Amino acid sequence: MADDSKRTRTRATHSLEAVIAEAVALLDESGEQALTFRALAARLGGGPASVYWYVSSKDELLDRASDHVLADVLAATEDLQGSDPIDDARTVAVTLFDTIIVRPWLAAYFMRDAEQQPNALRLFDRLGRQVMRLGLTAHDTFDAVSAIIGFVIGTAADLSQQPPQTVRDGSLSLDQHLQDAVARWRALDPHEFPFIHFILDEFATHDDATQFRAGLDLLLDGIRQRAEAG
């Protein structure tokens, strides 16, 4: 009979999988600034230095965490082969957008290192496969796919930005903050800011996710047009 029950486990032990999964959990729960080697190690039950056995830097940790999350996007976009390639491309783009929008930290690390981010590569290919069906040249197909990715990342990064201090500390609601911005914009000189005044009411009532879809459709329209022309 071994005295297993008496022995206290003194040495922690993890795995790359556990390290990355825990990093993502920390990121999702408390944001990018909460991810420190000390906090991560504490959750894993060990010392900060132990994490360095699995990743060689914080950059690599974030690269891998980003790629880890993309697995969900891949899972959600399997077996796309609808009648309209553009519809399928839209589905991939929207799914990616929805994943980034709730993870402000993701945009900055997406597809930074193809070697360490196999899922990003798969996603790139999956989107590309849909666009390929339009029959464009390799050159135009590459341009179109890159444009879609750039648009999704850029818009998501823009919209998932950290809210201003006054909103974070609870001294101002998000809605109140929006109303304040609208009020300030309304006070601007209409001759100096004609566009701002033109779209003020739209700005006051717009929804980010809806606007993203509208912009995406403009881009996809341009791509379809190119396909039909040539």
Added chain:
Amino acid sequence: MADDSKRTRTRATHSLEAVIAEAVALLDESGEQALTFRALAARLGGGPASVYWYVSSKDELLDRASDHVLADVLAATEDLQGSDPIDDARTVAVTLFDTIIVRPWLAAYFMRDAEQQPNALRLFDRLGRQVMRLGLTAHDTFDAVSAIIGFVIGTAADLSQQPPQTVRDGSLSLDQHLQDAVARWRALDPHEFPFIHFILDEFATHDDATQFRAGLDLLLDGIRQRAEAG
């Protein structure tokens, strides 16, 4: 006769303008990680705490630095009133892109806080004014302008990313690194990655700035189409 020449200046003195200008210089010379309160204060000839008289946090410092740089974009896009609104919108977009691409730190802070970033607001209006000339509804105009901004920021952020470690430390040239990536991609299973293989040669020879313009034109085509339809 005062003994001015003998007295040594013991107290440093700056101004908000000087602080921001020096921050931009530091950023442009050595990148985001080089911008610390200590390094900035050293250049200004004072202690780190003195900077806090002008800005209340590093975030605010970066917000203001970003906006400072946009003044150049504004200056370069004055008096746009060509015959084609789309051409003028393209000019604003390209100018903004060219400014961000050489400043990787800019994308993350662009238009984060309209209050602290008056130039961003002006630029937003300037681009919007061109799109307004297309005669779309306020709703569609807002969507179109937001899409262009998102595309520019996203693509620029993507392309201005820090090169990988091996390139930074000089152990691999940028071109060598690209060739390596191509070689790795060529080794991928063509059935699993049909798109990657389809565009491989294009990838190997493409130019980022050219590809940005191609993508922008796709989006602008979609917008023009919308204008002609409605």
Added chain:
DNA sequence: ACCTGAACACCGTTCAAGT
């Protein structure tokens, strides 16, 4: 009004040493 000096509470990263 604006700056100094010095500290506080953190960071990422390294490395000899342990198991």
Added chain:
DNA sequence: ACCTGAACACCGTTCAAGT
């Protein structure tokens, strides 16, 4: 092979005190 302990060289930020 994998983890611990403890340190190193930094950070942003604060604050009493000076001028």
